[in-house]
Amino acid sequence: NAGVTQTPKFRILKIGQSMTLQCTQDMNHNYMYWYRQDPGMGLKLIYYSVGAGITDKGEVPNGYNVSRSTTEDFPLRLELAAPSQTSVYFCASSQGLAGITDTQYFGPGTRLTVL
Amino acid sequence: QKEVEQNSGPLSVPEGAIASLNCTYSDRVSQSFFWYRQYSGKSPELIMSIYSNGDKEDGRFTAQLNKASQYVSLLIRDSQPSDSATYLCAVNKGEYGNKLVFGAGTILRVKS
Numbered sequence: 001n002a003g004v005t006q007t008p009k010f011r012i013l014k015i016g017q018s019m020t021l022q023c024t025q026d027m028n029h030n031y032m033y034w035y036r037q038d039p040g041m042g043l044k045l046i047y048y049s050v051g052a053g054i055t056d057k058g059e060v061p062n063g064y065n066v067s068r069s070t071t072e073d074f075p076l077r078l079e080l081a082a083p084s085q086t087s088v089y090f091c092a093s094s095q096g097l098a099g100i101t102d103t104q105y106f107g108p109g110t111r112l113t114v115l
Numbered sequence: 116q117k118e119v120e121q122n123s124g125p126l127s128v129p130e131g132a133i134a135s136l137n138c139t140y141s142d143r144v145s146q147s148f149f150w151y152r153q154y155s156g157k158s159p160e161l162i163m164s165i166y167s168n169g170d171k172e173d174g175r176f177t178a179q180l181n182k183a184s185q186y187v188s189l190l191i192r193d194s195q196p197s198d199s200a201t202y203l204c205a206v207n208k209g210e211y212g213n214k215l216v217f218g219a220g221t222i223l224r225v226k227s
Contacts, residue, residue, distance in 0.1 A: 033214070042119070042220055043159070043215075045215070048212045048214060050212055090158055102207070
């Protein structure tokens with residue numbers, strides 16, 4: 001199993017450009033998540049999904065969009081990139097066990113710089 | 116008040132010593148607690164999870180949970196230079212989506 005994979009690893013965008021960060025998991029997990037991590041900070045949840053066709057906002061959703069058409073894929077779309085979106089983006093997945101024992105597994109991250 | 120608070124460090128310990136990392140959380144409904152290790156430039160890696168009050172041991176790692184005090188800690192025995200990393204405390208409140216709230220992390224440095 002590759003686990004959670006993300007592409008690209010690095011990207012530099014100009015202000016106002018758009019891009020899609022790709023995330024794929026091969027663990028047949030129901031739940032998927034997008035986080036961003038700014039320097040010296042913890043991870044903040046952008047969006048999450050509990051299954052194909054179901055997505056919802058996290059703590060910091062502004063400027064981002066997501067979709068989930070399959071169990072495996074959960075792309076994150078940035079529209080009109082701004083310098084404030086410079087960050088490291090992590091995708092994660094979990095089985096979606098009810099209650100407290102659900103564990104999230106993280107992808108390798110995408111380092112995005114907006115200039 | 117932040118939902119999950121950690122001392123940012125750095126915490127410096129000599130090789131072979133016990134490293135003690137602490138985390139407090141504000142929401143009493145929090146149900147499960149996780150410690151992730153993150154090396155510089157890498158993704159978070161799960162080390163321990165704990166759900167019940169008391170201690171949970173796994174090799175050199177022990178997680179301790181006190182829900183009454185809203186406090187969770189991670190002890191690393193026989194610390195090694197390879198343990199040098201940022202340790203993130205994360206809390207699951209059991210809400211729909213099993214979302215995690217992360218602390219900012221504690222930097223641990225183990226000196227040989």
